[in-house]
Amino acid sequence: MKLHFLVFAMTILSGLLPGWLSPGTAQAQEARRNVSQCQAIAQSIPKATFASFSGAVPIAADNETVTLTYIGHSTFLIETPGGVSIATDYSGWYPTPQPPMVATMNRAHSSHYTLTPDPAIEQVLHGWSDVPGEKAKIDLMVGDTYIRNVTTDIRGGYGAPQPDGNSIFIFEVAGLCIGHLGHLHYELTDAQYTAIGRLDVVMVPVDGGLTMGADSMSRVIKRLRSSLILPMHQQRPLANFLSMFGPDFDVVYAPSNSIDISIRTLPKKPQIYVAKGMQ
Template sequence: MKPRFLVFAIACLMVLIAAEAAVAQEEKNVSQCQAIAQSIPQATFASFTGPAPIVGAGASDQSVTLTYIGHSTFLIETPGGVTIATDYSGWYSPPHVPMVVTMNRAHSSHYTLAADPGIQHVLHGWSDVPGEKAKVNLVVGDTYIRNVTTDIRGGFGAPQTDGNSIFIFEIAGLCIGHLGHLHYELTQAHYAEIGRLDVVMVPVDGGLTMGSDSMSRVIKRLRASLILPMHQPRPLQSFLSMFGPDFDISYAPTNTITVSLRTLPRKPLIYVAKGMQ
């Protein structure tokens, strides 16, 4: 075989090996929470020095810590050291600059266009391109982050298509969802795209997002094991009154909870952080 043909053959072989490795990596990191696995788009891997992503089984003993910072901002801390702030606006800031922030553009208290430059990944829940949906599909360390867009009420109450994102964080086998500024009840297509949620952060405000009755129907349909109210404390009791004996309610002494697959409550628990009381 002539040298140039040998070089060409080796190059083709290397391309095939790289392609197979990419496919294997993509299959390894598809969502474990989504009901229809084949609809998962290709994930984008962030530049991050840390442990390999933990997605799926084998992580039942690893814990995730969630701290309620205020309004709709939670700080999520993963076993691999990734820190995430939800609905980050700068109004309610974690004690340290997070590595990742998510935002929704319904109100200025849910986003900022002047994020701290130390934040490595700023994830918008809206698209600046008319007619397009925001698409978040990112692996950072041991965390897989994706989104499901929903409509919001725009000017004069008219629907604004895909103006909100439900962000879903898959960490240590847990499926953790943040509903953002949810204005309308979810459709069957939304539920299918979301898949399983073990932990859900839900806005409570009596009607700025949705009324207590509508929001409670969404929570009951999601069937999460751990429900974390957020947004506004004042209408909390109205929201809690929508849940009967199938749900436990706990008023926490602090703003922090640590959870793993193994420690998820057997009966759905609405866990009210100190800052929401």
């Protein structure tokens, strides 16, 4: 009898407790509900390689297609099945057809951010922290898309490292893990690879050295082992970047600047997909 009463009391308390929580505690619980589906391996495993799906397919509707459009430089427009639109490394220099719902930014150069974005943009996400000494922390649901970030250092004045000045933004939608490397200046650490997790699609800066040289950037891409690799930034160094990859990677020169992708249509072999604007 006492046991039944205890179970009953705990059930009642579990239903009432959320209403007794302070606003800060309730907000913390809400934040913890955002769980990455792209970190499929425990974060404690060192030197883990996150492979894209080639067999088992996560749950996603047949019509859940994400459209990726190369706008220019490091700006892609991501359009999700739920109607969310995201512009990466938004600076206003490369306008999208309509103002995006979300704009991500990185601060390495003025071509990757703006402090005066279009007021119609609902969410402006800085890849750097506006508080000195802190990291940017993005952990956000927008419609059908979970957006998070992993910070990396950049080169500051006279080449000295500037901690956490860049963010790799990761967009989890329709069963896909989509990553934008931003203005990546240094090869990633094991801890950063683990924090990123699996990337099915990755947007990679190619510029011959303004970010990293072709050899360093190719090592990052080979370690990520994404199914779809989308070069961005500059056309001129593209050939040198592509020369770093052997027969394990296919290269496709696209007839347009857009591609529709779903978890079911990912290439079985890693594919470097060169959008029209990057050719």
